[in-house]
Amino acid sequence: MYGCSKVVSGEFDLPLIDLRNLLSSNKEDREACINGITTASSKWGFFGVVNHGISEELVRRMRKEQGTVFEMPFERKSNCKALNDSYKGHGAPNGSCIENMSWSESFHVPLSTISWEEDHATDQEFTSLRLVLKDYGAAMGKLALTLAGILAGKLGHSLEFFSENCNEMTSFVRMNHYPPCPLWPEVFGIIPHTDSDFLTILCQDQVGGLQLMKDCKWISIMPNPEAFIVNIGDLFQAWSNGVYKSVEHRVMANPTAERHSTAFFFCPSYDTPIITPMQPPLYKEFTFRQYMKQVVEDIKQTGRKTGLTFSPVNVTPQFMKQRWFS
Numbered sequence: 001m002y003g004c005s006k007v008v009s010g011e012f013d014l015p016l017i018d019l020r021n022l023l024s025s026n027k028e029d030r031e032a033c034i035n036g037i038t039t040a041s042s043k044w045g046f047f048g049v050v051n052h053g054i055s056e057e058l059v060r061r062m063r064k065e066q067g068t069v070f071e072m073p074f075e076r077k078s079n080c081k082a083l084n085d086s087y088k089g090h091g092a093p094n095g096s097c098i099e100n101m102s103w104s105e106s107f108h109v110p111l112s113t114i115s116w117e118e119d120h121a122t123d124q125e126f127t128s129l130r131l132v133l134k135d136y137g138a139a140m141g142k143l144a145l146t147l148a149g150i151l152a153g154k155l156g157h158s159l160e161f162f163s164e165n166c167n168e169m170t171s172f173v174r175m176n177h178y179p180p181c182p183l184w185p186e187v188f189g190i191i192p193h194t195d196s197d198f199l200t201i202l203c204q205d206q207v208g209g210l211q212l213m214k215d216c217k218w219i220s221i222m223p224n225p226e227a228f229i230v231n232i233g234d235l236f237q238a239w240s241n242g243v244y245k246s247v248e249h250r251v252m253a254n255p256t257a258e259r260h261s262t263a264f265f266f267c268p269s270y271d272t273p274i275i276t277p278m279q280p281p282l283y284k285e286f287t288f289r290q291y292m293k294q295v296v297e298d299i300k301q302t303g304r305k306t307g308l309t310f311s312p313v314n315v316t317p318q319f320m321k322q323r324w325f326s
């Protein structure tokens with residue numbers, strides 16, 4: 001359908017894009033690849049990529065270091081200065097109810113705050129992890145910029161906004177660990193959410209458990225060892241004026257197997273205004289800082305975020321009626 005092969009995911013096929021086609025000498029192959037990316041981003045908010053240019057060796061190194069850090073005693077990993085105290089333990093952010101609980105632990109690492117120098121001489125234990133995070137962040141940042149440029153290009157815009165405001169230093173790597181869950185099936189590995197960035201590139205292991213919302217149904221994404229999963233985040237939905245969709249997803253817990261995943265969140269610097277170049281704007285203007293502040297407050301108060309706010313000037317009841325019900 002998208003000039004690409006597919007990955008089978010339950011009853012549905014997640015578009016699988018062969019990025020090698022971007023470099024093809026054949027114009028039709030290049031266009032089919034670009035259309036695959038943009039169509040999947042508006043219809044699914046998700047797609048898989050293969051031949052993405054990130055070496056297996058880098059992925060292996062990242063996995064190994066990630067596995068090692070999660071095996072450390074709680075006291076050690078939860079007070080890790082070398083990773084800027086970015087550890088987040090299991091649980092419910094507002095402790096309110098079991099539906100808001102995620103059976104996972106993670107390091108949500110802002111790449112800007114990780115020192116690459118040897119100034120953490122007392123924390124040698126984390127040196128190899130910091131070094132791989134640096135390489136991984138750089139490689140993922142490059143891939144994310146390519147994808148963002150394609151998505152912007154399809155809307156008639158250059159990649160300038162992204163190259164000026166986003167890079168690996170404004171982005172995050174989230175290392176996720178899902179231990180076997182004795183409370184299965186009552187709790188999630190990660191509760192349903194959308195991502196708060198421009199786009200996410202996810203590398204998952206073989207265990208599975210990731211599900212996304214498609215046509216009001218949850219569908220499973222089967223692990224594919226060669227593919228990364230890319231998904232559109234809230235910021236791209238706002239910037240593209242709703243053309244590309246930030247889709248809800250969740251991770252199911254597993255009663256017996258542990259699981260790891262690594263997510264790269266492509267983000268702008270905090271004071272970047274998120275203003276769509278398209279007219280009329282559907283969403284209220286905001287900076288990334290304001291959005292993140294709102295997300296943190298929402299989660300503290302209700303356990304879930306409210307997400308993007310429609311522009312009250314443009315999104316009148318009449319507009320809604322025309323756009324969604326005509």
Ligand SMILES: O=C(O)CCC(=O)C(=O)O
Nearest residue numbers: 174176204210251261263
């Ligand atoms: O582990 C996964 O498959 C998804 C993780 C995720 O959605 C996230 O970290 O935002």
Ligand SMILES: [Fe+2]
Nearest residue numbers: 193194195249
């Ligand atoms: Fe996510």
